[in-house]
């Protein structure tokens with residue numbers, strides 16, 4: 001049972017198509033919508049149905065620049081503020097269209113007055129199910145850019161960003177970026193695509209599709225630049241490795257010097273210990289000709305680099 005709402009339930013109006021006063025026709029499908037919902041959001045649609053264009057008399061806008069699934073997503077956004085990239089079209093009912101979409105015969109759709117929106121047609125995707133989400137969002141951005149629906153261009157760009165953050169696919173990116181450059185004038189989307197390309201340049205330059213996006217000349221420049229960056233990176237790595245080897249060599253040298261200094265200090269201390277012990281224990285001079293009471297002193301011999309000490313008799317100066 002439908003809930004009772006105070007005010008207008010736009011979703012129900014969209015589903016039922018009741019009180020529709022504007023029809024979008026695309027690829028043999030009719031989208032029955034309401035001027036009061038669509039026109040405030042799209043200055044282009046508003047101008048088409050308000051001025052002296054044929055659409056203002058017929059209440060029908062033919063759309064040939066975009067595929068019907070992209071139109072469905074735009075209509076869904078106009079009524080709900082969001083769109084589902086993969087919602088399949090719903091079949092028509094007997095009384096009025098479900099989702100306000102109705103199949104019409106090609107004869108009917110082409111027999112009407114020439115629409116304002118007729119111009120060079122874009123390639124229409126054959127199998128929507130196999131279309132990458134990012135390509136779907138780029139097409140939504142393109143239709144939003146065309147009809148001046150600013151909120152929808154921003155929403156499509158958010159969805160593109162989220163899709164690439166969730167899963168990066170270089171091939172899908174190149175296809176989507178190519179379509180973005182060719183079919184939408186949204187500079188924000190172009191800038192976002194350029195940033196994504198720069199962030200994944202190493203992968204992209206390996207793809208022959210890159211030239212389709214930026215041209216052979218620019219692709220060559222990017223590849224040469226990438227090779228230059230790689231060479232510079234290798235050079236930096238080589239310098240870092242050489243510095244590491246030099247640091248290790250210095251460390252070994254310092255360790256050897258420290259060990260030598262410790263050994264020398266140990267020898268000096270041992271020498272002093274022996275002299276002091278001898279001085280304490282010795283009672284007589286070892287020189288038989290020295291008859292005096294034993295007195296002694298310590299004399300430094302050897303250089304200052306590694307001094308050595310000896311014990312000598314104070315009288316005859318013989319070394320003990």
Ligand SMILES: [Zn+2]
Nearest residue numbers: 285290313316
């Ligand atoms: Zn003596």
